[in-house]
Amino acid sequence: MHLSPDxxxxxxxxxxxxxxxxLACLPAGVAVAWLLARHDFRGKLLLEAFxxxxxxxxxxxxxxxxxxxxxxxxxxxxxxxxxxxxxxAFNWKGAVLASATMxxxxxxxxxxxxxxxxxxxxxxxxxxxxxxxxxxxxTISLPLAIPGIVAGAILCFSRALGEFGATMAFVGNIxxxxxxxxxxxxxxLHQPGGEAAAARLAALSIALAFAAMLFSHxxxxxxxxxxxxxxxxxx
Amino acid sequence: xxxxxxxxTRGAFTLRARCEVGATVTGICGPSGAGKSxxxxxxxxxxxxARGRIVFDDQVLFDSSARVFVPAHQRHFGLVFQDGQLFPxxxxxxxxxYGQKHLMADQRRFDLRTVLDLLEIDHLLERRPGQLSGGExxxxxxxxxxxxxxxxxxxxxxxxxxxxxxxxQILPFxxxxxxxxxxxxxxxxxxxxxxxxxxxxxxxxxAGMLPAA
Numbered sequence: 001m002h003l004s005p006d007x008x009x010x011x012x013x014x015x016x017x018x019x020x021x022x023l024a025c026l027p028a029g030v031a032v033a034w035l036l037a038r039h040d041f042r043g044k045l046l047l048e049a050f051x052x053x054x055x056x057x058x059x060x061x062x063x064x065x066x067x068x069x070x071x072x073x074x075x076x077x078x079x080x081x082x083x084x085x086x087x088x089a090f091n092w093k094g095a096v097l098a099s100a101t102m103x104x105x106x107x108x109x110x111x112x113x114x115x116x117x118x119x120x121x122x123x124x125x126x127x128x129x130x131x132x133x134x135x136x137x138x139t140i141s142l143p144l145a146i147p148g149i150v151a152g153a154i155l156c157f158s159r160a161l162g163e164f165g166a167t168m169a170f171v172g173n174i175x176x177x178x179x180x181x182x183x184x185x186x187x188x189l190h191q192p193g194g195e196a197a198a199a200r201l202a203a204l205s206i207a208l209a210f211a212a213m214l215f216s217h218x219x220x221x222x223x224x225x226x227x228x229x230x231x232x233x234x235x
Numbered sequence: 236x237x238x239x240x241x242x243x244t245r246g247a248f249t250l251r252a253r254c255e256v257g258a259t260v261t262g263i264c265g266p267s268g269a270g271k272s273x274x275x276x277x278x279x280x281x282x283x284x285a286r287g288r289i290v291f292d293d294q295v296l297f298d299s300s301a302r303v304f305v306p307a308h309q310r311h312f313g314l315v316f317q318d319g320q321l322f323p324x325x326x327x328x329x330x331x332x333y334g335q336k337h338l339m340a341d342q343r344r345f346d347l348r349t350v351l352d353l354l355e356i357d358h359l360l361e362r363r364p365g366q367l368s369g370g371e372x373x374x375x376x377x378x379x380x381x382x383x384x385x386x387x388x389x390x391x392x393x394x395x396x397x398x399x400x401x402x403x404q405i406l407p408f409x410x411x412x413x414x415x416x417x418x419x420x421x422x423x424x425x426x427x428x429x430x431x432x433x434x435x436x437x438x439x440x441x442a443g444m445l446p447a448a
Contacts, residue, residue, distance in 0.1 A: 121320045124281050127307040128314035129334030129383050136308075139333075143324050227324045 007201060009176055010184035017092060017180060018160035021099040022107075025156050029107035030149060034137070036108070037115035054166075055105045062101050063169025070097065070170070094171040095178045099160035107156040114148020115141060147223045154216035158209055181205055237278070237387065237421070241287025241297065245273045249285065252277075254438055260413055262422045262430030265440030271423040272317075274440070275391050278421065279314045280307035291387065313380030313418075314389040318396050319372040321364035327375050328360045334383030344384040345416070353415065354378045354408055370401040374408060381412065388412070390422045394429060406432050 003011065035041075036048060054062050070077035071089045080086045088094035118141060126136045142149075164182040171178040173187060185201045188194035237256040242249055250270045265271055276282045278289065280296065283304055289297040296305045313334075321330050331350065335343060351357045354374045364372060373393055380388060393409075394402045406429065413420065413433060422430060430437050 119320070121316055122322060124276075124279075124307070125314065125316060125320040126322070126333065127281065128279050128310075128312060128389075129379065130308050130311065130337055131333070132308050135337075140322060 003200065003204075004197065006175065007184060007197060010179055010181050010201070011204065013092065013095075013176070013178075014161055014180040014182075017095045017099055017163075018157050020096045021103055021160040022153050022157040024096065024100050025104050025107045026149075026153060029104060029152060029156070030111055030142075030145075033108045033111035033152075034115055034141070037112045051108055052105050054102050059102060059163075059165025060169045063098060063166035066094070066098055066101065066166065066170040070094065089170060090172050090174060090178065092171070092177055095163075095167050095180065098166040098170045099163040102163050102166050103156040103159035106159050107152040110148045110152040110155065111145060112148075114145035114151075117148075118144045144227060146227070147220045150219045150223060151216055154212050154219070158212045161208060161212075162205070236292060237419075238288070238290040239278070241277065241284040241289060241299075243270075243273065243277050243282065243284040245270045250274070252287075256419075256421060256438075258419075258436040259417070260420045260422060260430065260433045260435030262424060262427070262433075262435045262437045263440050264424060264427050264430065264437055267425055269440050271425075271440055272391050275314070275389050275421070275423050279312055279389055280305060280310045281314075311383075311385055312387045312389055313383050313385030315373075315376050315380050315391065315393045317392045319364070319376035321367075321372060321375055321379070323364050325363075326360070327356070327362050327364070327367070330364065330375060331360075331379050331382055334379060338384060342384055343382075345382055347382065350378045350381050353381075353411055369397050370404055373397065373405055377408065377412065381416065381418075385418060388418050388420045390420060390424075392424050393422075395424070395426070402429075409433060 032047075032051060036044065036051075067089060068074055070080075072078060072081050072087060077088055080088065086093070088097055122144070123136050123140055126140045127133075131139065161180075162182060163180070164186070167178065167180065168183065168186075173179050173183045179187065181201055181204065185198050185205070188198040188201065239252045239254055239256070241253075242251050244250070248270075250273070252274055263271055263274065273282065277284050284297060284299070286299040287297070288295065288299070291310075294305075295301070295303050296310060297303060321327075322333065325333070331347065335347075351360075354377060356371065356374050356378055359367060359371055359375065364375070367375065373396075377393070390409075394405055397405065409420075410433060412418065420433075420435075422433070422435060424430065427437060
């Protein structure tokens with residue numbers, strides 16, 4: 001399959017944004033998942049609903065809100081721009097923020113499930129062996145949740161690759177800056193004679209998403225076996 | 236010497252524990268559902284009693300009126316669960332050393348070699364918990380608790396998941412621990428004969444009431 005330079009640029013941009021989005025969501029996602037899985041606190045239901053919200057909203061709504069808050073005249077965006085010279089709107093960093101907003105729930109859910117599935121008595125056993133809560137988390141809970149964390153990271157990455165609505169609203173469709181693969185497909189469809197390019201990019205998207213899912217299942221299996229959840233004979 | 240005088244809730248019930256534990260082996264006996272495991276979790280510091288006091292030797296571990304609560308990881312008690320609760324992602328060696336690793340040198344009462352010989356688990360070191368039999372798992376769990384050099388060993392029905400033959404195999408190891416380490420044991424079980432076999436004192440627990448012994 002031959003890709004034009006513009007299409008290649010879109011592909012690399014997509015990969016860069018999705019990777020940055022995954023890396024940004026990883027620590028925050030693990031922290032929120034841990035909070036939701038293991039702690040009861042006031043307003044937990046609200047936090048849960050808030051985390052899930054982007055999944056059920058039309059993506060353009062979070063995009064619009066990002067523009068209001070993080071735009072150059074927004075309360076946070078303006079401050080960042082003024083003090084650090086960082087611009088998010090109409091910029092690839094803003095595309096990372098938009099994808100992160102949309103992909104975050106997909107990171108949290110599997111990690112949370114993984115934490116919930118850990119037998120709490122393992123954590124208690126570690127505590128009765130003198131391990132502080134931090135050490136219990138680092139040496140017992142976190143390693144046992146690795147399959148869920150891998151699944152969450154890959155889901156997050158894939159969702160970021162496919163991000164369209166929020167990105168479009170917040171950072172626009174600027175070639176070489178914010179025009180990722182989905183936006184490039186959209187643009188191609190609106191150009192006379194762009195069908196071939198759209199088809200190529202669509203095929204590429206399908207292949208990428210499929211590979212990510214396959215990779216995720218493979219990794220999950222491997223780590224489950226390593227952790228003793230699954231024995232080779234049964235796998 | 237462990238002094239218990241506290242109330243705790245288990246489900247909808249409020250239970251009361253009041254006794255002094257001084258013998259080398261003390262068995263807390265009672266039918267299943269009497270709240271024995273919950274009691275042990277409170278002694279271990281995994282749960283916080285509703286009110287009362289827990290004192291070990293001269294250290295106050297819990298006192299509701301003085302707002303004292305020493306959490307599990309600072310009590311230095313070993314706890315052996317019914318089904319071992321070995322860490323599935325670690326080898327037997329890493330499991331055994333988990334508690335000992337962070338002890339100061341002068342706190343370590345046993346080395347790995349001694350415990351391996353005592354419990355005859357030398358050949359299991361590089362295995363994972365998933366590859367152990369029930370009896371092997373319990374021996375490793377005992378070893379893990381011992382290497383932590385606890386001031387008190389809490390045993391929560393350590394033999395109940397084993398069949399009669401395996402029980403008979405593990406009991407001698409418990410006797411060895413009693414004779415060779417001198418660590419006091421608090422042993423929760425519904426099988427009185429296990430305590431009798433260890434020449435322990437028996438405290439009856441009925442419907443959550445643990446009377447003064």
